[in-house]
Each structure stands twice: as C-alpha cells, then as structure tokens.
Amino acid sequence: MMEIGLNHYLVLSTILFAIGLVGVMKRKNLLLLFFATEILLNAVNIAFAAISHYYGDLTGQMFAFFVIAIAASEVAVGLGLLIVWYKRHGNIDLDAMTSMKG
Amino acid sequence: MFEAIAFYLFAFLTIAMFYITVTTKHALYALTALAAGMIFISAFFFILGADFLGVVQIIVYTGAVMALYAFGMMFFDTTREVKEKQGNKAIIVGLSTLAAVLIVLIVSAPMISDNIVALYPAIDGVGNIQEIGLVLFTKYLIPFEVAAIMLLVAMVAGIVLAGKKMDISLTLMDAEEIKANEEKNKKVLS
C-alpha cells in the first residue's frame, strides 16, 4: 500500500476515465458534455505519464504532450461550432438536436 | 512515504473535483471544479517527474482551455441552473463500472506488463526538460510540425466560425465596395 506502483496510477486513471464516461452519458447540455470529454482526456494523460515513468520510456510523455495539443485545438473548434448552433437555435440542449434521426 | 501521501491526497482531490464536474446542476460549479481538477492532475505529473508536462498542463489546459470554456459560458448564459432530463441512472453507472473493471483487468494483467520494452529510454543525469527537448526535436519532429499546422487550422476555424461579418472579405474588395458597405451599415445603425 505504501509503495506506489504503476498499478496505482493505472487504477486511478481508470476511475477518472469511468467518471468521464458517466459524464458523457449523463449530460444533456452540450457544453457540460465537453467538460466530461476533457476529463476523459486527462485520465488518459495520467496513464501515459505513469507508464512512461515506470518504464523509463519518454514515449508516454510525448504522447501526453500531443494529446494536450490536440485537446486544445479541439476545444477551440468545438466551441466555435457550438456558438454557431446557439446563434441558430437559441439553446444547446441535446434532446432538441434530433435532425439526424434515422 | 512522502510520495504515497501526495499520491493519495491528490488522487482523492482529483476524483472529488471530477465527480463534482459530472454531477452538479450548476454550470459554473462544474467549470470551477474542472479547472481545479486540471491543476491537481498537473501535480501528478510533477510527482511522476514529468516536469515539462506538468507545466504545459497548467499553462495550456488550465490557462487556455479553461479560459476558453469560461468565455463560452459567458456567451451561452449558463450561469443559471441547467435543467436536464435525467437518463436512466442504472444503465449509465453500470456501464461505466463495467468498463472500468474491464480496463483494470486488462492493463494489470501480467501478460502485458511483463512484455513491455522501452522504445526511447530515458537518459539519466540530465533534467526532464532536456530529455523532452532531445526526443521532441529529433524523433518526434514531424508530429511536432504537424501539430503546429493543426493548431493554426484550429485557430482559423475558431475565428471563422465565431466571428462576426465573416462572410465578407475586406482584403478582396475594392475601395468603392468597402465605402458602399459602410454606408449600408451606417444606415442600419441610425
């Protein structure tokens, strides 16, 4: 218990990932859905950094770095789209967005 | 020992913050909790010796991304309570738990952990930032450059999507057309 090993970090990452999944499935407001997506990405980053540390390999840290970069650009574009939608429809409620109904 | 305390403390804090993010009805609380969670995650990075990554996490994630979200929140007027139709709680929680258990099973299997080989081993003696610099500009140069282009594209996309009067292009129009456009707008204003 005292000795923190890789498994601790991985379990932590998994818990955070599961919390993120709950948020993704639960949230009906699109902005809050994006928040949950951020949680997912951060959980994965922790896992990458942990593995990188415990195996002495820098690949994990590089991956986490690029994940952060991608997350940033994703937020920018996502918010832009969200603004366009809001201007058209006045709300960002998921249950009202059903134009893709099959 | 110190490491264990730090780990458990920050772990507890992070989980709490993220839990608040996904369950609260107030959007502002969710935003604040998310920002706090980001900071705590950077603490993890520092514990793991990934200094550069930790700093980048604070600057980019907490600083830039959360600022973006804050501006977005102002735009959408979500300071009031969000009314949400509740989905089936059992399915959501059940699925997530199942996913978590399975992932843990997979990653902690000795079969995986016994067979890992380090591709870019860390060099002892030098600091983390030097190491990252070494690897980033040699082995990961192309992803680096591509990421730069991607960021540029994202920036342009953000501006085009959200900006006003983005359908007309001042640089492509003649002087008379610009004047006519301004006259038209003036009339609208007055």
Place this chain on the structure above:
Amino acid sequence: MEKYLYIALFAPFVSSLFSALFTATPKKLFTGIVGSALIITSLISSTILLVYILKGGEPIHVELMTWMATGGLYIPFGFVVDQVSVTMMMVVTLVSSVVHVYSIGYMDHDKGFNRFFAWLSAFVFSMMILVMSDNYAGLFIGWEGVGLCSWGLIGFWFHKESASWAANEAFIMNRIADLGMLIGIFLVYWNTGTLQYDGAFAAFHHLDTATLSWIGIFLFIGAMGKSAQFPLHTWLADAMEGPTPVSALIHAATMVTAGVYLVIRSHELYSLIPSVGLFIASLGTFVALFAASMALVNRDMKRIIAYSTLSQLGYMFAAAGLGAYWVALFHLMAHAFFKALLFLGAGNVMHAMHDELDPFKMGGLKKVMKWTWIMMTIASLALAGIFPFAGFFSKDTILEAAFADHHMVIYGVLLFTAGLTAFYSFRLVALIFHGEERYKLFGIHPHEAYKFMLVGMSPLLILAIIAGIFQQPFFHMVEEILSAHEYHIHSHVTVWIMLLGTQIFVGLAILYAYRKYARSGIEVPDGTSEVENSFVYKLLINQYYIPYFYEEYIVKPYRELSKAFWTEVDLKVVDATVDGIAGVIYGTGEKTRAMQSGNLSTMLKWMVVGLVVLLSLAVVFGLAVRYSDEIGPILSGLGVN
C-alpha cells in the same frame, strides 16, 4: 467422303436456323423452298454415301469434338456411317424431302408457315444425329431432340386445346420411357466403361447374362416409349392432332422407328440375351394384334392409319426380337415409304374435305381425286403385303423367320394380323373412294391437291412399288454387320404353301372389305345401330378403355397429389421458410431502427456499450492466449483441433 457426312448432317440444321429467322413474320414462300432444297441436298449426300457403302466402302467414322472428358468418362460428338446408319439416313432424308415439298402446298394457308418449316427441319436434324451417332450419349441427344420437335409439331396449332394436350401427352410419355433408357445407358457405362458402340459391344461379351438382361430390358423400355409399344401407346393415336405432314414424317417413318433402330443397333447385345429378345418379340406381336383390332372399327381416318403404324411397329419388334434384325430394318425402310405415302394421301383427302376425318362422310372420291386414289390404293396394297409390292417382301420374310424358328404362336398371330391389316386398310380405301358420294349431303366440294404435291409424292409411290427388288442387295449389304442369315425352311413345298396361303388369306380379306364397304347404301352411323351397341364394338372404339383407365387412375390421382404437394409442402413449408427468413430480417431491421434516434446522448451510450463489448472480447482472448496450453487438450477432447 467425310464432307458428305457433314453435309447430310448439317444441311437440315442450316435449314432449321434459316426458317427460324422468320417464325414471327407472315408466310414467306422461300422458307419452304429453301428448306426443301437443303433437305434434298442432305438426301443427295446420303445417296452418295449409300452408293459408297453398297460398293463395299469402309464405314466412315468422324469425331467432331469432345463433348465430355471427365474422369474415366469420355464422350465425343462422334458420327459413323455404316450400313445400318446409311439405310436410316436414306429413309429419313427421302421421306423428309417429300414431306417438305408436300408441306409447301399443305400449309399454304397457315399463318405459322415459317415456324412449321423451322420445327420440321429441326426434327430432321435431330433424327440425323440419332441415326448417325456412334455412341449411346449422342443417340440420346437425338432421342430427346426428336421428342422435343415432335412436341412442337404435334402441338403446332397450340391454340387448340386438344392439340396442346396431345403434344404434352406424347412428350411426357416419352419422358417416362426415357427414364428407363437413361438407366440402361448408365448400366452400359457402369459395366463397360464406355458409351461408344464398338467399345461397349466388345465388352458385352464378357458380361454375365443377368447384367446384360437388365441393360437390354431398360434400353427396350426407352424404345417402348418412343415406338409406342403397349402400355405407352396412347400418345401415338392422339398425336394425329398435328398437321398431316407431321404425321407422315414423324409418326410413320422416322421418330417411332427410333426405338426399332435402337434395338437393331444394339443387336450385339440382344443376340446375347435371347430370352429378352423373345419377350420383345412377344410384346411386338401382341401390339400388332392389339392395334389392328382397334383400327377395325375406328371412324377417324388418321387414327386408322396411326393404328396401322402401331401394328407394323409391332411387326418390326417381333422381327428384331426373334433375331432377324436385317428383316426388321428392311421392313422399317419399306414401311416408311408406303406409310408416308398413305398419310400424305390422307392429307390430300382431308384438305379436299375441309378437315373432315370420318370416312363414313366421304365416299366416291375416286371420281374427283384420281391420283390420290391410285396412290392410296397402291400404298394399301403394299401395306397388306400383296406381291409384288414392297410390303410383301418385308412382311413375308418376318413370317418366314417366325416359322423357321418354330415360334408358331407368334407366326399364327402375325398371320392373322396380316389379314386384319388388309381388311381395315381397304375398309378405309373403300369408304373414302368407292361407293356413292355421301359428302354431298354435307355440302363439301372436294378438289384434287396441287400438282406439285402429287409430283412430290411420286418418289414414295415408285419406291412403294419397287422396293422389294432391293431385298437381296440390302441383305448383302448388311449381312456382315447384322450377322444376318437367310431363313431356310425345310422343304420348298412348305414355303410355297405358306406364301400362297398368306396371299390368299390377305386377298380374301381385301375382297370382303370391298364387298362390305364399297357398295351403295351405306349410311353414316349415328350410334343407334346394333353393331355400334355391341360390347366388342364399344370395347374397340374406346381403345379398350385404356386412355380412360390412364386418365382416371393415373393422371387424376397424380394431379391431386401434385396439388396437395403444392398447397401443403410448397406453400406452407418452403414459401413459409423463405418468407420467414425475410420477415426475420425485416423485423430485426425495424427494431434496430430505433437506435437511430438522432439523439446524441443515446448514441454516446451505445458507444460505451460497444466499448465494453470490445473490452470483454480483449479479456476473453487474452485469457485464451494466456492459458492456451491448458485449453488445448480440453478443446481437442471436444473435437476442435
């Protein structure tokens, strides 16, 4: 010499294809003329080949190409011209040339003129394949081809319900017999490893009698269908629904003789199994008597002639069964000539009487149709076997063969049937051409047929008269290949008694027929006279109630059975299964359509479900790989390796 073979074989094919181009257009005279010209070309080639063979030439074998070469089975498209096949080729091409020329006149006003010639030439082609082929498979191709063309020709006037029905009956009955023939062919291949005649015949000598008997019986079943032996005989009389030239070609001279040809061709087989041969001869004799009895009272002109054909086929099978193969072939040839002549003459009469078939409604036509009268009388004389016409030489030789081998019952029955044959043939001639002109009561104005039709029939007339002189040359030609021998009866006295006795018996029958039917005062029977209501008459005119029996006890139950299968099995089981599968697919689609709700939140939930599924698969496979050593023995115990 091979080129004559190809010309003889493919000229009818070209003619058929040419006429087939015009089947959808109104009558074009040149289809008939081109068709006839091509068939006459085939006739000339066959004659050249006949002269070549007569002069002692070697039989010609050609192999066009390989049809099947799979495993141990090798079947080529091979053709042979030897003494037997060249005889058949001559007969077929001669009669078909005459029929083609005749049809130009007979089908003059018919809308399907072009189609008729297409079918007719196709028939000739199939028949040529049948007689020229050098293996059983090629024979079977021709066999089926003539069956098909006969269907098309019998049902030529397809809008007539009775014609379509008769065509189907002919084809289906042939098909039933073909099953027997196919089994025979399979047995041949199975026991000898080849379907070529020479190979199979050589191998037959090494087989045991039981196998040979089965082969012989099954091949004969096929012959029974094609040559309308009892009990598969009903189609021949009904086949008279087709145009008369068709009856002349197919049901007198060529198709129905295919069965006899089969037995003659397989003579090496049948000479090894004399008991089967005796059965064939007995059946043939029975059919001869059976058919002759039905012809005695019939009131349909073409049917009488059809029964007469059936009777003569019985004669041919009797000869073949007794081992006198060359006699059967000779009788086949002679019979083709005078029977075709008889049918064509009947066609003239039908045309003149506006398709009236009842001879009781005719009479005294010899005044108007002189040439037809002469031709039909001579043909009937030939049929009755009067010296010196063709039938005498062939029929009497059959009687001699039966007598010489001491088959007295067969001899007696065949002799009696000869008398019956003479009687009903001249009953027909007398009723049609002699006596008073009963047709005037029905307001019919008959006239003779076109001159060119009569000229076209003349070769048959000449051959019906003189074919007897070919007996000796014919015998010498085929004696080697058919292991023929002349029939010697002990003493000359017996021979002369037999000959004269037969002639007197037949002559008396003819005179009796003339006396009964050529006088004036004959009325059209209308169902009330004493003769008509007698038991024997009723039995005979209803063809021994055999068609009735078939219809009631075979066709109807079979139809009910088919209907039951259709409703119970096909609709309820097969269709239900197919529809059920489709229904399941539709239902699944409908239900899973709910997944496409357009709601992002639902889609995200489904995404997580998919993620969980994939993770479980990863765990399962990981465990399988991890413990593969322990799992291996368990799985192989279950049968999976």
